Amino acid sequence: MIRRAAVLGAVLLLALPALADPRDDYFARLAAAVRSGLEDAASARAPTLVRPVPIKVTWKAVRVGSLDLGAPLVAMTAADLDRDGKGELYAVTSREVVAYALEPRRVTVLGRVAFTGAPAVPAPRDVVGTAAIEGTELVAGVSAWATELRVSWQGTALVGQPGAPGFLVCPGERAVLVPGRNHFGDPLAPLLGVRCRADLVDAEGHPLRVRAALTAGKLAITVERCSASGACQPAATHEYKDYGVAFELADVDRNGTPEVIVSGAGAPGDPDAVKVIPLGGDDKKGAFRYRFNGGVAGIAVIDSDGDGAMEVIAAVRLVGATRVDVWRFN
Amino acid sequence: MIARGVLVVVACTALVHAESRPRYGGSVEGSLLGAPVTLDPVLAQAHAELTCVELVFDTLYRIGPAGIVEPHLAIDAPQLDANRARITIRSGVKFHDGTDLTAADVAASLERVRTAPASRWIVSAVSAVRADGAVVELTLKAPVPELATLLALPQTAVTKGGKPPGERPLGSGPFQVGAFEPRSKKLTLVAFDEHFAGRPYLDQLVLRWYDTHDGEARQFERGGAHLSARGVAAFTGAQPKYRAEDVEGPAALLVFVGFGRAHMDVTADRNFRRSLDFALARGALASVGSGERVTPSRLPVPVEAGAPVLEPAGRADDLPRAKAALALAAKTVKALDPTRLAALKLEILVEETRPDDREVAERVAYALNKLGIASVITAVPATTLRDRVKRGDCDLWIGQLAAPVSAATAWWGSAFAIAGDPWAEQQLSVGSLDRAAAAKAFGERLPILPLVFRAIRIWHRTDVRGLGFDASGRPSYADLFLFGDPARTRARP
Numbered sequence: 051m052i053r054r055a056a057v058l059g060a061v062l063l064l065a066l067p068a069l070a071d072p073r074d075d076y077f078a079r080l081a082a083a084v085r086s087g088l089e090d091a092a093s094a095r096a097p098t099l100v101r102p103v104p105i106k107v108t109w110k111a112v113r114v115g116s117l118d119l120g121a122p123l124v125a126m127t128a129a130d131l132d133r134d135g136k137g138e139l140y141a142v143t144s145r146e147v148v149a150y151a152l153e154p155r156r157v158t159v160l161g162r163v164a165f166t167g168a169p170a171v172p173a174p175r176d177v178v179g180t181a182a183i184e185g186t187e188l189v190a191g192v193s194a195w196a197t198e199l200r201v202s203w204q205g206t207a208l209v210g211q212p213g214a215p216g217f218l219v220c221p222g223e224r225a226v227l228v229p230g231r232n233h234f235g236d237p238l239a240p241l242l243g244v245r246c247r248a249d250l251v252d253a254e255g256h257p258l259r260v261r262a263a264l265t266a267g268k269l270a271i272t273v274e275r276c277s278a279s280g281a282c283q284p285a286a287t288h289e290y291k292d293y294g295v296a297f298e299l300a301d302v303d304r305n306g307t308p309e310v311i312v313s314g315a316g317a318p319g320d321p322d323a324v325k326v327i328p329l330g331g332d333d334k335k336g337a338f339r340y341r342f343n344g345g346v347a348g349i350a351v352i353d354s355d356g357d358g359a360m361e362v363i364a365a366v367r368l369v370g371a372t373r374v375d376v377w378r379f380n
Numbered sequence: 381m382i383a384r385g386v387l388v389v390v391a392c393t394a395l396v397h398a399e400s401r402p403r404y405g406g407s408v409e410g411s412l413l414g415a416p417v418t419l420d421p422v423l424a425q426a427h428a429e430l431t432c433v434e435l436v437f438d439t440l441y442r443i444g445p446a447g448i449v450e451p452h453l454a455i456d457a458p459q460l461d462a463n464r465a466r467i468t469i470r471s472g473v474k475f476h477d478g479t480d481l482t483a484a485d486v487a488a489s490l491e492r493v494r495t496a497p498a499s500r501w502i503v504s505a506v507s508a509v510r511a512d513g514a515v516v517e518l519t520l521k522a523p524v525p526e527l528a529t530l531l532a533l534p535q536t537a538v539t540k541g542g543k544p545p546g547e548r549p550l551g552s553g554p555f556q557v558g559a560f561e562p563r564s565k566k567l568t569l570v571a572f573d574e575h576f577a578g579r580p581y582l583d584q585l586v587l588r589w590y591d592t593h594d595g596e597a598r599q600f601e602r603g604g605a606h607l608s609a610r611g612v613a614a615f616t617g618a619q620p621k622y623r624a625e626d627v628e629g630p631a632a633l634l635v636f637v638g639f640g641r642a643h644m645d646v647t648a649d650r651n652f653r654r655s656l657d658f659a660l661a662r663g664a665l666a667s668v669g670s671g672e673r674v675t676p677s678r679l680p681v682p683v684e685a686g687a688p689v690l691e692p693a694g695r696a697d698d699l700p701r702a703k704a705a706l707a708l709a710a711k712t713v714k715a716l717d718p719t720r721l722a723a724l725k726l727e728i729l730v731e732e733t734r735p736d737d738r739e740v741a742e743r744v745a746y747a748l749n750k751l752g753i754a755s756v757i758t759a760v761p762a763t764t765l766r767d768r769v770k771r772g773d774c775d776l777w778i779g780q781l782a783a784p785v786s787a788a789t790a791w792w793g794s795a796f797a798i799a800g801d802p803w804a805e806q807q808l809s810v811g812s813l814d815r816a817a818a819a820k821a822f823g824e825r826l827p828i829l830p831l832v833f834r835a836i837r838i839w840h841r842t843d844v845r846g847l848g849f850d851a852s853g854r855p856s857y858a859d860l861f862l863f864g865d866p867a868r869t870r871a872r873p
Contacts, residue, residue, distance in 0.1 A: 169455070171472035175578030175859060176402060230579035232401045242401060266403070294400045315400050317845045317863035 089279070097278055099255030104305040105359055107380050109326070109338035114376045115157035117365075121145040123374050124179030124192055126296075126348030126365055131186055132160075132203040135356040139363060139376075140201070141348070142190040144177040147201045149208050152354035152363070157376055161208025168196040172230035176318075180217045180225075180243075191217035193227055220246035220261065240266050247299045253306030258285070260299050260308050260329075269293045271310060271329060290333050294322070300351040302326070302360050302380060309337065311362055313346035319369035322346045324379065326362065338379060344368045402846060402861035407584035410607035410857065411596050413633075413780075413836065414734040415562065415589050415762035419549045421489075421537035422496040425798065426731075426762075427633055427782045427836075428589065430534045431854045435569055435585070437537030437551035438576075440467060440486065440516075441528045443851040445630075447684075447786035449528045452577070453486065453538060453552075458518075458527050465518040465527055473576045475540050476556040483511035488542020490516070490531075499535035501797045501805035522811030526789050533783070533790055534852075554580045554858035562763075565589045565733070569857075581846070581861035593735040597670075600624070600839065603866075607847075607855075608839045610735075611670040622866040628837040629849030631675050631682060632785040635665075635737070637744055637829040638799060641772030643726060646716060651709035653826040658702035659747035663695035665832045668739045672837035679819065680781065680795030680830045685788035686815065699750060706751055718752075725754040726775035729768060732759040737778040740831060744776065779828070784851035792818040799827030841866040 121143035130137045131149075138160060139150040149160040170193060179192040188201040191213075198213030216226045217234070223244065225234040235241035242264040250258045257276040262269060268291055275285035294313035301308045307328050314322050322345045326338040348365040365374040412428035421433045440454040451457065453473060458465040473481040490509045493499050503509075508519040524530070540550045549557050554577070555569035569585040588605070590596045600608035603621035612620040637656070639647040646652055662676035676695045681687040710716040715724050728744055730737040738759060745755045755776075760768070768774050781798060783790040792813055796804035803821050807813045836853050843866040846859045 169470075171470060172574060172576045173578055175581070178401065230573060230575060231404060232578075237404065240404075317400065318402065319845070 099278060100251070101253065101255040102251055102301070102304040102306050104303055107303045107337075109380050111340040112378050114152060114155060114363075114378050116373060116375050117141065117148075117150070117157060118373045119143045119148065120372055122177055122370065122372055123347045123365055123367065124177050125181035125190065126350050126363075127181040127183065127188065128350040128352035128354075128363065129183045129188065130353070131183070131188060131201075132206075133186075137352040137354055137356075139350060139352055139354075140181055140188050140190075141365070141374075142179050142181045142192060143372075144179075144192055144194050147181075147188065147190045147199060147208075147210065149201075152352060152361075152376070152378070161203075163199065163201050163208055163210035165190075165192060165195045165199050166210075167212055170194055170196045174227065174230060174232040176232050178227070178232045180219050182218045182220055182246075184218060184221050189213060189218040193232070219244035221248070235265070242266070242295050243297070245297060245299050247308065250299075250301045250308050251306065252285075257282075258308065262297060262299055262310060264293070264295060264297065267291055267315065269297060269310070269312065271299075273308070273329065286330065288329050290327065294346065296346045296349045296364070298349040298351055298362075300360050300362065302351065302362060303337075304359075307331075311349050311351070313349065313364075318345060320345070322366070324349065324362075324364045324377075326379070340377075340379065342366045342377075344371075344375070347374060402581045402859075403863060404579070404581050404861070405583050406862040407586065408582050408607065408844060408857075408860055408862065409586045409588065409599075409605045410838075410855070411605065411609050412567070412587050412589045413609060414731055415565065416567065417762045417766045419557070419560065420544050421539065422493055422499045422535050422544075424534055425498065425766075426780045427853070430782050430852065431857075432567065432587075433534040433537050434553070434850070434854050435555045435857055436545075436549055436553045436557060437534075437539065438473070438481075438553050439532055439534060439537050440469075441532035443529065443532045443784040443787065445848065445851055447784065447851050449532055452532075453481070454528075454531075458531075460523065460527075463520045463522075465520060465524070466512075467516045467518070467531075469514050469516060470576060471514060473552055474574045475552050476550050476572055477540075478574070479540070481538060481540075481552045483514050483516045485541060486516045486538050487511040489538040490518070490536060490542075492539075492542045492544075493536050496535075498797065499533075501793045501808055502530050502533055502535055504805045504809040505811050520811070521809055524808075524811050526787075526812065529784070529787050529789065552576070554578075555585060558584070565591070575858075580858040582857075585857055585860070587857075589733045590735075591733045606841050606844045609670070609836055612839045619869045621869065622841045622843075623869050624839040625842060626837050626839045627847045627849070628672055628835050629853040629855070630684065630785040630851065631673050631833040631835040632782055632851065632853035633834050633836060634677070634680055634682075634781040634783075634791070634795075635740055635831045635834060636680065636779050636781065636795075637831065638769065638777045638779045639828070640729075640769060640774035640777060642775050643715065643724070644772070645713050646709075646724065646726070647775050649709045649713050649716070650824070650826060651705045652713065652716060653829065655702045655705035655709060655751060656744075656747060657826060657829050658698045658705060659750050660744065660829065660831065661695070661697040661747070662690070662831055663692075665740060665743055668743075668832075669736050669834060670837060673835040675833045677830045677833055680822065680828065681788050681791040681815075682785055682833045684785045685791055687788075697747065697750070702747075702751060721752050722754075725756060728755055728757045729765055729774040729777040730757060730759050731762050731765045731778070733762060734778075734780075741778050744778070782852045782854070785853070786851065788815055789813050792822070795822065795830070796827050801825060801827040803827075843867075 125142040146164040148162040191198045200213045233240035259274040262271045271288040273286040274282040276282040292315040296313040323341045325336040327336045344366045351360045362379040367374040414428045416428045442452045554575045558568035558570040567587045571580045594614040597611040598614045599605040601613040601620045612624045666674045728741045741757045793804045848856045
C-alpha cells in the first residue's frame with residue numbers, strides 16, 4: 051500500500067511541474083498534499099533507532115608490521131570490500147593500490163592494482179592522493195595520474211578500472227587539484243583533504259553525517275543529525291587548529307560521540323604524533339596521544355577481525371621513504 | 381616551578397609536528413657559486429650556470445639523486461631501432477610565454493647542441509635530428525648505450541625554437557627569469573605556475589653572487605639571506621642572527637687547472653703538464669672551502685663513477701718526479717731550460733666571484749714555485765675569464781666542471797671538451813667511450829689537471845625546508861619551501 055502510494059506520489063511529483071498551469075494553483079496544492087502524505091506515511095513506518103552500545107577502549111600503541119610499498123604512500127583507508135566480514139587496509143601509492151589484511155602482529159598482501167593511463171600534466175611536485183569508498187569500490191586518485199582508479203573485488207582477485215578525472219574525496223563529492231599544486235580549492239583558500247562518515251549514530255541512535263575538511267591550518271568538522279526518515283539538520287560544528295593532512299573520523303568507543311583522529315601539522319620530516327579527540331572535547335588533552343620520530347602518512351579505522359569494534363591504524367614513515375610502519379592504537 | 385612547567389609544556393608542544401604538505405608562497409634569497417656568464421644551456425660550464433639552466437629550462441631526461449635516469453620531457457626511455465632512436469615528448473608542456481613545447485622545439489634544440497663547439501661532444505654520435513609529430517627521431521652513427529644519460533645533461537636543455545635564449549631567457553622550467561642583473565650580482569627568478577612537473581613552492585627565488593671571501597657569510601649572518609654556501613658567519617665562532625642547519629650534496633664539483641696559450645710552448649708541453657701534476661700537493665686542498673667534503677683526485681672522474689680512490693701517495697706532491705718531468709720538458713722547450721727558467725712568469729687566471737678558486741690558485745702557484753717557476757694570480761670577472769680562456773689568452777686558469785656524480789661518460793666527455801681536446805668527442809661519435817682507453821688517453825694528454833672533487837654544503841635558516849641536491853650537486857631550489865618562522869640563535873650567556 052505504502053509502496054504504491056510512494057510510486058504514485060513520485061510520478062506525480064515528477065510530472066506535475068511540467069503540467070502545472072501557473073494561473074491555477076490546483077496542481078501545486080495537490081503536489082503539496084501528496085508530499086505531506088508521503089512524509090506522514092514514511093514517519094509512520096520509521097525504522098527503529100538503535101542506540102549504540104559503548105565499549106571500553108584500551109589505548110595502547112603497538113607496531114603491527116612494516117610495509118615496503120615501493121613508492122610513497124599518498125592515501126590510506128579501510129573497508130570490508132571483499133565481504134568476508136573483516137576489513138581490509140587499502141594503501142594508495144603513487145603507482146598502485148595495495149590491499150592488506152591486518153593480523154595481530156602481521157600485515158599480509160591481499161592484492162594490488164596498478165594505476166594506468168595518461169600521466170597528469172601539470173602534476174604537483176609532491177605526490178598527493180585520495181582514497182574514498184563508494185559502494186563496493188575503492189576510488190583512488192593520485193596527482194601523478196590523469197584519472198582515478200576504481201578498485202573492487204571479483205571473487206578473490208582485486209581488479210581496477212579507470213575512473214573519472216579529478217578526485218572523489220567523499221561519496222558524491224569530487225574535487226580537482228589546483229593545476230600544478232598539492233591542494234584542492236584555490237591558491238588563496240587551499241583545501242588539503244576531506245573525510246566523511248555517514249555510518250555513525252549519536253547516543254540516541256540517530257544517524258549522523260560527519261564531514262571534516264582540512265584547510266590551511268584549520269580542520270573544520272560539521273555534524274548533521276538525521277531523523278529516522280532521513281532528513282538531516284546541522285547539529286554541531288567544530289574547529290581545530292594546527293593538525294596535519296592525515297586524519298580520520300570514527301566512533302571507536304561507540305558512545306555516540308564521534309572522534310577525530312589527527313596527526314600534527316609540522317613540516318615534512320619533523321617528528322609527528324597521532325591524537326584521538328572526541329568531538330566537542332578538549333583537543334589539547336584528547337583521549338589518546340602517541341608520538342613518533344617519523345611522519346604520520348595515513349590514518350584509517352578498521353574492523354580487522356570482524357568483532358564489530360573499530361581499530362585505529364596509522365602508517366608512519368621517514369619523510370619520502372617508501373617503507374611505512376603500521377601501528378595499531380587500540 | 382610554574383615557569384619550568386610552562387617551559388616543559390611549550391617544549392612538548394613544539395615537538396608535536398607532522399608530515400604536512402609543503403606550502404606555497406614566499407621569497408628566498410640564496411646564492412650561486414660564482415657569476416653565471418650565460419644562461420644559454422649549450423654554453424653553460426660552471427656550477428652557477430648549470431644551476432640556473434636547471435631552474436629555467438627542462439631536459440628530455442634527468443638523473444635523480446640516486447643516479448637513476450628518469451624521463452622528464454620525454455615520456456619514456458628512447459625507443460631504439462637499428463640506427464634510430466625515437467623519443468616521445470610529453471604533451472601539455474608549456475614555455476614561459478604560454479606556448480606549447482613541441483617535438484620541433486626539442487629537435488631544434490638538439491640540432492643546436494650538435495653544432496655548438498662546447499657541447500657537441502654530447503651528441504657526437506647523432507648524425508641527424510628531426511621531429512615526427514610528438515616524437516623526436518635521432519639518427520645515430522652507432523648504438524649509444526648511454527643516450528638517455530647524455531640527454532639528461534643540462535647543455536641539452538630545450539629552448540624555444542632551439543634558438544639561443546636572449547637577455548630574457550624563455551624556457552619551460554620551474555622558474556622564469558624575472559631579472560638578470562650581472563652588475564648587481566643578482567638573478568631574480570619567479571615561479572612558473574604552469575610547470576609540467578609542478579609549480580615551485582616559492583613565489584620568488586633571488587640568487588646572488590659575491591666577490592669577497594666573506595660577503596656571502598656576512599649576508600647570512602645578519603639575516604639578509606636564507607641560504608649560504610660559504611658558512612654562517614664572517615668570523616669563526618660568530619653566531620648568525622637565525623639558527624642554521626646544513627645540507628651537503630654529492631662531491632660532484634671538479635676543480636681543475638686548465639691550460640691557456642699565452643706561453644703555448646710551455647703549457648702545451650705534456651712533460652710540463654706532468655711536472656706540474658706531480659708538484660701539486662692535492663691533499664693540502666682539502667682545507668679550501670667552508671668545511672665541505674673534498675676528495676683529492678688526479679682523474680676527472682669521481683670515485684662514485686668508478687675511479688679508484690686516490691692513495692695517500694697520490695695526494696702528496698712528488699717533487700723528484702716533478703723535476704724529472706720538467707727536465708724532460710726542458711729538452712724541447714727552451715723557456716723551461718734551467719738557465720732561462722728565472723725569466724719565465726706564468727699567469728694564473730681566477731674568477732673573482734669564486735673566492736675559493738683563489739686559494740686553489742695559490743696552491744698551484746706554490747707548486748710552480750717548487751719547480752722554480754714564478755707566477756702571478758689574476759682575478760678577473762667571469763665574462764673576462766671565459767673570453768680570455770676562449771682566446772687562449774692566459775697560461776693557467778682555475779676551472780669547474782659539474783656532472784652527474786655517477787655518470788663516467790659525462791665526466792670523461794666534459795673533461796676533454798673543456799680543454800678543446802677532441803679525443804672524447806671522436807670516441808663518442810662511434811657510440812660509446814671505453815673507460816680504460818679514456819684513462820690512458822687522459823694520462824698521456826693531460827688536457828686539464830684535476831685537483832679535487834668537492835661537495836656543496838648549504839647552510840639554511842630553520843624555516844627553509846626541502847633543500848636537497850641532484851646528482852650533479854645542484855641545489856633543488858624548486859623544491860624549497862618556507863615553513864613557520866626562523867629560529868633565532870640564542871644569545872651568548
